[in-house]
Amino acid sequence: MNTKTLSVSYPNGAIQGTVQLTGSKSESNRALILSALSKGKVRIENLSNADDTVTLKAVLDSLHTPQENRTIDVGPAGTAMRFLTAYLSTIPGSFVLTGSERMKQRPIGILVDALQTIGAHINYIEQPGFPPLQIHGNFTQQQEEVFIKGDVSSQYLSALLLVASFLPKGLRLNILGTLTSKPYVDMTLDMLRETGITHEWNENSITIRKQPVQDSILHVEPDWSAASYWYAVVALAPLGSCLFLPGLKDRSLQGDRAIAGIMANFGVRSTFENKGVKIEKTTTSDSKRFFDLKECPDLAQTIIACCAALGYDASFTGLETLKIKETDRILALQNELAKFGVQLLEDNQIYHLRTSNKAMPKSTVIKTYEDHRMAMAFAPLALAFDEIVIEDPAVVGKSYPAFWEHLASVGFILD
8 A cells, every 4th residue: 555645446336334433533532631620530431543532642641740841742633732722721830732834824812812811821932823822721710701702613612611610710601603513512511411510501601610520431422423434435335335333323412413314315324223323325316405514514525525426516504614624625625626527616605516517537636635534535436436546545544543444344445
């Protein structure tokens, strides 16, 4: 296997198999912060092996050893950057929190402003509003109320909610504007509830008082975001294809469970049975052509690439946060879809996919832009085109290290 590129193709025939997904990265990262804040009262089962989670765990483990003026480099791990910004503010010590070059381009000012409002000591080392940060921890809380925009990143809210009950005065979080990715905030609050931490949510205000955490075990569910790529595989596969994904539940904390309903429009039927979900290709017809992805933006690349491969024109809203992810995901999609003659056009925050000029290239090289989701969203297109060549295939380690191994296990040819 070429470590710089990976050729993906599929011979012929229906796809059958079982794919055991890793634990949810989103749940795992929240669980790690809660475990650290509780000093081990919160224990974790089925922790994700995603690079981002491994990075966060390594940082938290390293903090058990006292060290002055510690530099913490989270690389490209965006959740770790945001959650640690809040966490490090609450513990003794002085820290420099930094990351990759792309991380230094991803805004964090909204979270820093909120933390500074309640008394946190955080300074920008380079560009205001962006990492790296100088954090002097164990601050004296000045007030219990903050106002924060809800339409930029739900991780800012989750970072504050995770530390709220450990603050001397608790926290009242007032959300300004529309809340993007609400299921991720719901996930945070549900996990807090599992550890005994209660909250009140009145209109646009969430209040968490200071309260003790209970001894508890957080069992991390398999990752619905990872499952989305298998839904795309089945959507593009021949009729009769069927995969079983153990451990996935219909009533999940994860917002990306929405993929089951969305992919029903592409002829993928989900049946929850035997402590998992069976997904089957049952028809080639589609019904829905308009998708609001405000609450599940991490599914956007998978759904858009799948529509392009199927030749379905469609429209999408709720994609505003994609520009500040691992890469500008809108631009990345536009660039790579153009290689198939497909356009993604923006009109007043509505994105229209146009496939009338779709080409059928023999082989297409997909640039991944250091973004794990670009690699995994485009790999299933090997079912619709002769060959997809993925640049920097190792990028999938950020959230799903076993992706290529699992793809090969159901019959894909990797070279």
